[in-house]
Every structure is written in structure tokens, then in C-alpha cells.
Amino acid sequence: MQQPWTDTGLRAATLDTTRTLLVRDGYENLSMRKIARQVGCSVSSIYEHFANKDQLVHALIDEGFQRWYETVAEAAETPGAPVHRLDLHCRKYVEFGLQNPEYYEIMYMHHPRWAERFPRELFRRASRSMDVLTRLVQECAPAAFPEAEKARIHAHVVWAILHGVVSTIIATRLDTRIDQAAYVDSSIHFAVDATRRMEPARV
Incomplete structure (x- = not known):
């Protein structure tokens, strides 16, 4: 019934x-x-x-990115030095992925070959969280990233590190000899410290 x-x-x-x-x-x-x-x-x-299952999948992706954006936007406004806010951003990212594995898989790990292309307007909405990370990177190393274009490249490098952490844990591919908390802490420290230590770009 x-x-x-x-x-x-x-x-x-x-x-x-x-x-x-x-x-x-x-x-x-x-x-x-x-x-x-x-x-x-x-x-x-x-x-x-x-209209079809592709629209359903697109709505799920959009919903996941909206939840993540709300989290990251709040974290970006937290008082403190840029490096501390970048560290918080990274920790929030891993936390979001591990606490919302279904959303995360659909947002970042699900790539159906026959699905319709993700709509442009939804892609722009999904990109807002990367805009926040790009600004944090610039604030942490303004001399190294005077232009948003270069900061965005480095922001994607930071994201790649975090994505590797989350996807490895979700897929249960982390070596059982490695402590998960230590793995997360070490990865975040590496990403944040690498950003903080960036030298000014040479011309």
C-alpha cells in the first residue's frame, strides 16, 4: 500500500x-x-x-556539495591565523567525507559512463567550496600566490591529498598496520605545511 x-x-x-x-x-x-x-x-x-535517474544523481551531487559548502564557509570565518583556518578546513573535509560516505562516493568517486553531463549551473555551485580553499591558500602564502589562478592549482593539490586520505579510508584500503588518526594528522600537516612554506614564484 x-x-x-x-x-x-x-x-x-x-x-x-x-x-x-x-x-x-x-x-x-x-x-x-x-x-x-x-x-x-x-x-x-x-x-x-x-525527469530521469540522471537528474536524480545530479540532485544528489548538488545536495552533497551544498552541505559541504555550508560547512566550509562557516569554517573559513573562524577567527585565527590563515594557517589555522586552512588546517581546520582540511580537518573538516576529512570529517565530512568519513561521516557522509554515501554522499562522498557520489560527489567524488561515482562516475557512470552513460550518465548525462553534469549541468553547468550545478557545476558552478559545486565549485564554490574550491573557491573558499583557493582564498585560504592565498591568505597562507600571499607572496607565492599573488594570482588566483596559481592559488587554485595549489588548492587542487591540497584537495588531492585530502581526497586520497578519505577515499583510501572509505574503500578500506588503508594498511591495517597504520593508525588511522595518525594517518589523517600526518596528511593534513603535510598539506598545510607545504602551503605555508611555499616560496615566492620566480620570474
């Missing part, structure tokens, strides 16, 4: 169910009919909110 849903409730339930099924079964095995059966509604009800 289908239960009555409000529009908001149905949309939220659909996204929650899709997130779980996508991570568990993969993109190829995801279908609107399977989602509707799990939610307890008709397929047509879901189509009123999402």
Missing part, C-alpha cells in the same frame, strides 16, 4: 533512497521503478519531481 506523501517529503525520501541504492547497487542497476518500490510510491509520482 502506498503511503501519502507531501511533495517535500516525497522528494526527500526519493533522494535518500536513490543515494543508498546508487552506492549499494551501482548506476547501471538503478531504475526509477526500483526507487519507487523502495520509497513506496508510484513511478509517475517520482517523474513529477525528476
Whole structure:
């Protein structure tokens, strides 16, 4: 028996169910009919909110990046020296990834070959968090990164380190002989210290 849903409730339930099924079964095995059966509604009800499963996946990616942006924007406003705020940013990143593994996998580790291209307007929204990291990098080493373009490159290097940490732990690929907390601390220290020690660019 289908239960009555409000529009908001149905949309939220659909996204929650899709997130779980996508991570568990993969993109190829995801279908609107399977989602509707799990939610307890008709397929047509879901189509009123999402035209196809690609729109569902895009909505999940957007939702994940919005949650992350809210976290990082708040951390960036924390009082303290730039290097301390960069360190906090890195720790918040790892914390977010480990506490929200389903979102993280969909945001950064899920690449369906046949999915529609991620919409440009959603990509711009997703990029806001990297804009925050870029500004932190510039504040930590203004002489090395007088231009945003170079700071953005280094910000992506910092991100690559953090992504490696999170994805290794989520995928349970971390050597069991390594203490996870020490691994996280060492990686963040490396990323932050490398940023702080950057020399002015030579011409």
C-alpha cells in the first residue's frame, strides 16, 4: 500500500533512497521503478519531481556539495591565523567525507559512463567550496600566490591529498598496520605545511 506523501517529503525520501541504492547497487542497476518500490510510491509520482535517474544523481551531487559548502564557509570565518583556518578546513573535509560516505562516493568517486553531463549551473555551485580553499591558500602564502589562478592549482593539490586520505579510508584500503588518526594528522600537516612554506614564484 502506498503511503501519502507531501511533495517535500516525497522528494526527500526519493533522494535518500536513490543515494543508498546508487552506492549499494551501482548506476547501471538503478531504475526509477526500483526507487519507487523502495520509497513506496508510484513511478509517475517520482517523474513529477525528476525527469530521469540522471537528474536524480545530479540532485544528489548538488545536495552533497551544498552541505559541504555550508560547512566550509562557516569554517573559513573562524577567527585565527590563515594557517589555522586552512588546517581546520582540511580537518573538516576529512570529517565530512568519513561521516557522509554515501554522499562522498557520489560527489567524488561515482562516475557512470552513460550518465548525462553534469549541468553547468550545478557545476558552478559545486565549485564554490574550491573557491573558499583557493582564498585560504592565498591568505597562507600571499607572496607565492599573488594570482588566483596559481592559488587554485595549489588548492587542487591540497584537495588531492585530502581526497586520497578519505577515499583510501572509505574503500578500506588503508594498511591495517597504520593508525588511522595518525594517518589523517600526518596528511593534513603535510598539506598545510607545504602551503605555508611555499616560496615566492620566480620570474
